[in-house]
Amino acid sequence: MSTSAADLAGRSPCEVSPDAPDDGNGGLRFVVVYGSVRSQRQGIRAARFIVRQLESRGHHVDLIDPLEIDLPLLDRAYSSYANGEAPEPLERLAALYRQADAFVFVSGEYNHSPPPALKNLIDHFLHEYFWRPAGIVTYSAGSFGGVRAAVHLRAVLGEVGLVTVPSMFPVPRVSAAFEEDGTVKDEAYEKRIAKFLGELCWYARALKAARAEGVPYE
Numbered sequence: 384m385s386t387s388a389a390d391l392a393g394r395s396p397c398e399v400s401p402d403a404p405d406d407g408n409g410g411l412r413f414v415v416v417y418g419s420v421r422s423q424r425q426g427i428r429a430a431r432f433i434v435r436q437l438e439s440r441g442h443h444v445d446l447i448d449p450l451e452i453d454l455p456l457l458d459r460a461y462s463s464y465a466n467g468e469a470p471e472p473l474e475r476l477a478a479l480y481r482q483a484d485a486f487v488f489v490s491g492e493y494n495h496s497p498p499p500a501l502k503n504l505i506d507h508f509l510h511e512y513f514w515r516p517a518g519i520v521t522y523s524a525g526s527f528g529g530v531r532a533a534v535h536l537r538a539v540l541g542e543v544g545l546v547t548v549p550s551m552f553p554v555p556r557v558s559a560a561f562e563e564d565g566t567v568k569d570e571a572y573e574k575r576i577a578k579f580l581g582e583l584c585w586y587a588r589a590l591k592a593a594r595a596e597g598v599p600y601e
């Protein structure tokens with residue numbers, strides 16, 4: 384890939400210049416969706432790492448944590464409610480998703496698949512994802528970094544209309560990689576994440592500009 388304008392300016396890819404004009408080249412809106420509700424969950428470290436990395440580059444980030452949202456197992460998807468009549472958490476998420484420029488899904492690997500709470504969150508929505516890019520971050524306790532779940536997740540995200548970016552971000556031994564608050568223990572992740580986010584930001588800006596021109600259907 385060729386050198387980006389951000390590289391040339393001495394900033395890391397995806398970083399927003401403090402004097403960026405408000406013309407679509409400034410900070411983007413990201414939704415980071417995390418998928419474990421286990422009492423001993425470890426992946427929240429990876430989700431917080433992503434939030435920190437995006438915020439430190441000047442972007443707005445909302446972290447969706449299924450433990451806080453506490454959705455029931457899917458009964459009625461958001462689209463099955465009349466306008467404005469869905470339960471409050473669904474209305475709140477839908478509003479956030481409509482404003483989003485890009486999503487990041489942070490998934491563990493349960494039996495080679497994404498965790499049930501993540502799939503449940505994803506399935507509650509559809510149109511709100513359309514014409515937007517998504518990055519896939521996976522992790523595991525062992526050495527494979529959740530890559531088998533990532534393959535499943537890419538298929539699911541494509542089905543709900545998201546455009547998944549080519550690179551993925553697998554994290555093996557997640558508790559050795561990040562502290563509980565998402566700060567890095569292993570500095571190699573700082574370099575790896577810059578490339579991944581550079582790619583995601585490129586797609587986020589490209590699709591944001593394209594959405595502004597209009598979409599084929601809602």
Ligand SMILES: Cc1cc2nc3c(=O)[nH]c(=O)nc-3n(C[C@H](O)[C@H](O)[C@H](O)COP(=O)(O)O)c2cc1C
Nearest residue numbers: 419421423424425426491492493494495523524525
């Ligand atoms: C039900 C279940 C199934 C799991 N299956 C896998 C697996 O297929 N591959 C793997 O690498 N780790 C597997 N693990 C271990 C997880 O990688 C590890 O527990 C991880 O911390 C789970 O994410 P969480 O802590 O955010 O819930 C499994 C864990 C659970 C609870």
